[in-house]
Amino acid sequence: MPSLFRRKRLVIVLIGFIVLVALIGFSIRDRDSLSTPEKFLQDAVGWMQTVFHKPVSLVDGTIENIHDMFDVYEQNKVLKARLSEYKGVIQENQRLTKENNELRDTLDKTEGLSDYSPTQATVIARSSDRWFEQMTINKGEEHGIEKDMAVMTSEGLIGKIKSVGAFHSTVQLLSGFDRSNKISAWVVREDENEDEVFGLIEGYDDETGQLLLEGIKLDEELKEGDTVISSGLGGVFPSNLRIGTVEDVVNDQFGLTKTAYIEPFADLFDINHVMVVDRSVETIDTENEPEEDGS
Structure with a gap:
């Protein structure tokens, strides 16, 4: 009985092997069409590949x-x-x-500036709380700088030396001037036939950002655009330094003289390089002329 079962199993294995070989031979031969099981298997594999391919x-x-x-x-x-x-x-x-x-x-x-002895200097500091009043330059006594010397840029006058150290100096800007600082000046009128008009720079108007030229005679007629230059009559500032132009003229509070509002030539707030002007030429006798106070 056991030998019969063994023979049956052997026959089944042989039949299966023959069928497998037949299927392999059938599948590998050149054909123009696939059988139904092959089509099903191919489609099943294709769908599985599609399902896995998309997420990958x-x-x-x-x-x-x-x-x-x-x-x-x-x-x-x-x-x-x-x-x-x-x-x-x-x-x-x-x-x-x-x-x-x-x-x-x-x-x-x-x-x-052939009549003057200018010294080149660079601005090295400006105090935030006194930005519009003064600044520090990199030249001092060792470079020939002295108190009250005029300071200017290529555009025009900007102030004077307030204090001097050995290698640095403090500049008092025109925008920080008050009545204790005066500069004698001439107003050169556009009409060349008219004489120059004398006045004193005696302050700065914070609202308009303009200098105040005071002490002008009532009978003098100034026009907008007239040029203001230093007169040199005070004995400290050289003459002919450019200051600004006339913007407006009003009578003073007492009605005795006129005050002119002067727009400075130089930018008083954006300054990097300056010249300190040493007056090296002799000036005229100012005994009977209006005097400057320290300028």
Whole structure:
């Protein structure tokens, strides 16, 4: 009995093997069409591949997009850094160009001050609480600077030396002048046939940002645009230093004289390079002329 079962199993295995070989031979032969089971199997495998391919492709695409985003982020950081450097270079170039132009203008003006001994200086500090009143320059007694010397830029007068150290000095700006600071001045009228008009710079109007030229005679007619220059009559400031132009003229509070509002030639708030003017020529006798108080 056991031998019968063994024979049956052997026959079954042989039949199965023959069927398998037949199927393999049938499947590998060249054919133009597939059988129904083959079609079913092919479609089943294709659907399974599709099901697994889509999430794999999605994950792979997402990872690639994230990688690209990091690349773009890093490139953006590099570009921003280079852009900042480029802006810094542009700003530095503009600043240097401005300083170069200021120095050229200052040197040109220095060559024209043949009667004076100008000393070039650079502004090194301005107090935040006294920005409109005074500043510090990098020249002092060791460079020949003395108290009350005139200070100007290439555009015009900006103030005077208030105090002097060995290597630095403090400049009192025109915008910080009050009645204790006076500068004798001439008003050069546009009509060349008219005489110059004398007055004293005796203060600064904070509201208009203009200098006050006082002591003008009532019968003098000034016009907007007339030029104001230093007269040199005080014995301290040289003559012919450009101060500003007449913007408006009013009678004083007592109606005895006129006061002119003067727009300064120089920018009193944006100053980098200056000239300290030493009066090296003798001045006329001012015994009977109006005097300046320390200017």
